[in-house]
Amino acid sequence: MAMMFHCDIVTAEKSMFSGPVEMLVLTGTLGELGVAYGHAPLLTGIKPGPVRVVRQGGQEEIYFLSSGFLEVQPHLVTILADAGDRAGDLDEAAALEAKRQAEQELQNRGAEMEYSAALSRLGEAAARLRTIEELRRRARHAG
Structure with missing residues (x-):
């Protein structure tokens, strides 16, 4: 079983996601970025684009986020975006x-x-x- 960490994805209008995840993949200001359990602390800007959320068992959800920020702490990852939608919407x-x-x-x-x-x-x-x-x-x- 993969190690999990808590992730919150929040826009100015709503909380889009909150829960345990195995991995996140998104585009930061310096390029594509993957975040897994144990990632070093980080604060970076994000570019508009897809965010892949890999939940327990490999189940994936994809969100679209406009620009914003990603903060990685030891057991919590927070993404603050200006706007966003579920990719299917x-x-x-x-x-x-x-x-x-x-x-x-x-x-x-x-x-x-x-x-x-x-x-x-x-x-x-x-x-x-x-x-x-x-x-x-x-x-x-x-x-």
Whole structure:
């Protein structure tokens, strides 16, 4: 039996997950990161994208989180994100529309347009679409 640790995933609006896990996999500011029992203490930013939560027995749940922070303590991991959804609840049409709008804003740079905000929206929309595609790949391999 794998060693477990407690994980809390919280957004500004809600608690998304709280419970024992074997492992977490997510993208930090410096790249992909796996957290297992006994991981060294860590505080890092996270990038928008999927978070894989591996529960007891290898059961996986996938969440989409926007930017935020990951804190690893000896027996507790906390993820604080600006926003998030269960990956299965993501709306592909809405993500495609958000991506299209952000791309259009970047092409039509005006004096009042905030370039960094549009670039951030584009990155988050692309991350949502990557999460949806990852779910599809997993479904194909599982079935």
